[in-house]
Amino acid sequence: MPRVIFVTPDGTRTEVEGVAGDSVMATAIAHDIVGIVAECGGSMMCATCHCYVEDAWSARIGQRSDGEEEMLESAACEVRDTSRLSCQITLSSDLDGLVVHLPDAQT
Amino acid sequence: MVGTGQGAFQLAASLRDEGFIGAITLIGEEPGLPYQRPPLSKAYLDEGRDDRLLLRPESFYARQDIALIPGERVVEIDRGAQRVVTRSGTRHTYDHLVLATGARNARPPIAGAEAPGVLGLRSLADARALRAAMATAQSALVIGGGFIGLEFAAVARAAGRVVTVLEAGPRLMARAVSAAVSARFLDLHLGMGTQIVLGAPVAAILTDGTGRAAGARLLDGTEHRADLVLLATGVRPNTELAEAAGLSVANGILTDVHLLTSDPAISALGDCAAVPQGDAAVPLRLESVQAATDQARAIARRLTGNPAPYTAVPWFWSDQGTAKLQIAGLTAGATETERIYPEPDRTVVFCYRMGHLAGVETINAPGDHMAARTLLALQPGITRAELAERGHDIRAMAKAAKEARS
Ligand SMILES: Cc1cc2nc3c(=O)[nH]c(=O)nc-3n(C[C@H](O)[C@H](O)[C@H](O)COP(=O)(O)OP(=O)(O)OC[C@H]3O[C@@H](n4cnc5c(N)ncnc54)[C@H](O)[C@@H]3O)c2cc1C
Ligand code: FES
Numbered sequence: 001m002p003r004v005i006f007v008t009p010d011g012t013r014t015e016v017e018g019v020a021g022d023s024v025m026a027t028a029i030a031h032d033i034v035g036i037v038a039e040c041g042g043s044m045m046c047a048t049c050h051c052y053v054e055d056a057w058s059a060r061i062g063q064r065s066d067g068e069e070e071m072l073e074s075a076a077c078e079v080r081d082t083s084r085l086s087c088q089i090t091l092s093s094d095l096d097g098l099v100v101h102l103p104d105a106q107t
Numbered sequence: 108m109v110g111t112g113q114g115a116f117q118l119a120a121s122l123r124d125e126g127f128i129g130a131i132t133l134i135g136e137e138p139g140l141p142y143q144r145p146p147l148s149k150a151y152l153d154e155g156r157d158d159r160l161l162l163r164p165e166s167f168y169a170r171q172d173i174a175l176i177p178g179e180r181v182v183e184i185d186r187g188a189q190r191v192v193t194r195s196g197t198r199h200t201y202d203h204l205v206l207a208t209g210a211r212n213a214r215p216p217i218a219g220a221e222a223p224g225v226l227g228l229r230s231l232a233d234a235r236a237l238r239a240a241m242a243t244a245q246s247a248l249v250i251g252g253g254f255i256g257l258e259f260a261a262v263a264r265a266a267g268r269v270v271t272v273l274e275a276g277p278r279l280m281a282r283a284v285s286a287a288v289s290a291r292f293l294d295l296h297l298g299m300g301t302q303i304v305l306g307a308p309v310a311a312i313l314t315d316g317t318g319r320a321a322g323a324r325l326l327d328g329t330e331h332r333a334d335l336v337l338l339a340t341g342v343r344p345n346t347e348l349a350e351a352a353g354l355s356v357a358n359g360i361l362t363d364v365h366l367l368t369s370d371p372a373i374s375a376l377g378d379c380a381a382v383p384q385g386d387a388a389v390p391l392r393l394e395s396v397q398a399a400t401d402q403a404r405a406i407a408r409r410l411t412g413n414p415a416p417y418t419a420v421p422w423f424w425s426d427q428g429t430a431k432l433q434i435a436g437l438t439a440g441a442t443e444t445e446r447i448y449p450e451p452d453r454t455v456v457f458c459y460r461m462g463h464l465a466g467v468e469t470i471n472a473p474g475d476h477m478a479a480r481t482l483l484a485l486q487p488g489i490t491r492a493e494l495a496e497r498g499h500d501i502r503a504m505a506k507a508a509k510e511a512r513s
Binding site for chain 2: 021027029030031032039040041043044045067069070071073074107
């Protein structure tokens, strides 16, 4: 069960147990994490699941998927090098303990 | 709210986001927590994961103090007393009522359409039944070449079923997309090995010895047999409740630009509502997640003291096989279209109305889609001449527009 740690802009950390194969977005929604909206349900249509992957994880998390870069341009908050759409990050045992930071706003 | 679908859920969530502290009650006919429909014709058919459909877990409703009453149909609106009555006889009063009753599958005039085994795809219950039927079927017959029929066809074909799509019209998804996009998707489905029959109006459902659906007969007498029959010929808005209460209804519950019905204490949104949209001649019923959610946000702002006319740019998507179709704007009323291929597997179709950009259809071109959404929100709109002058580089144009704004 890969764990994911969500960090709100004010520094509050919430650790949840995810399921390998699920996206970080789906994990956030299933655990009622405030700050991931995911209006399109993971279809890469809305950019309301934006998150910042903690630096230490950036290398392991892999590349942005096809089209993700372009969708990120529409994110409500600043896009940084660590920005990802959380619906495009798939959990696996390799990512156990993944830390993602939530932006100030999604819409 | 009447309904516990995408729109009602969003309205409840947005009301709390906007600081609304009053009581919020959602009464819906379907069992369980609010869920999303788009995956029902896509990932769900393959994975069968109910938990992935939920819009939010149960704890969300408790935390946000949102009362959910599932499995309960509202049967009457008493506008004088400002209350609704449910099938079980419970009464609920309201200061403001929002009709978010969605739509249901249309039943076209096809003989035998009521036969057991004729499946539809609107609800989770439908999707479960369809998945179960798929598990044992070798072949599937889809009546209707619209989004839902074609999404199902792509999944069924990828799962190795023999798939035939019967479409009454001369091209696929004709109601919603340009001829250029129809043609691309025809190629895509044929390439997947799906049989597509255009100009094929179905006259009757064929049954097997036990009376179960086993195929369809066309008007010209041709018969197509299959183990599974999916009827996907569009939807009808759920307007009966509004009509019985004397609200104005014309292909949807009529609203003004603030999503108010003809009763100032009642709003309507989503698939059941016909809403004025840009310069469209008649109010439009947009069957999309975007319409339901943006309309919900507009109502939430109005009910918390920040009214503004609803002007959101419509957008929509459909995933079929390897192709992601995205539509921005109102392409249906277009008078001219123009197709551009930025790269071989990317398609961008510009749709114009009277020389102005009305919408953009893209296939596997999300950046162009997002740019189109930015440009279509601009006032005044973009002209066809301007686009030509800028070499149709809508991404550069959108970037410039964003920079000018900030
Ligand atoms: C299979 C499928 C795939 C789709 N794919 C996409 C897609 O890819 N992209 C996209 O943008 N859109 C898609 N859509 C459309 C999108 O799901 C709808 O536009 C959206 O759900 C509309 O939300 P709504 O709240 O208006 O209605 P709904 O979500 O339909 O909710 C209405 C609810 O009201 C209930 N109800 C009706 N009458 C009563 C009553 N009298 N009392 C109590 N409850 C009542 C209904 O049971 C229903 O639960 C798809 C739809 C389907 C069915
Ligand atoms: S959930 Fe919409 S883009 Fe990720």
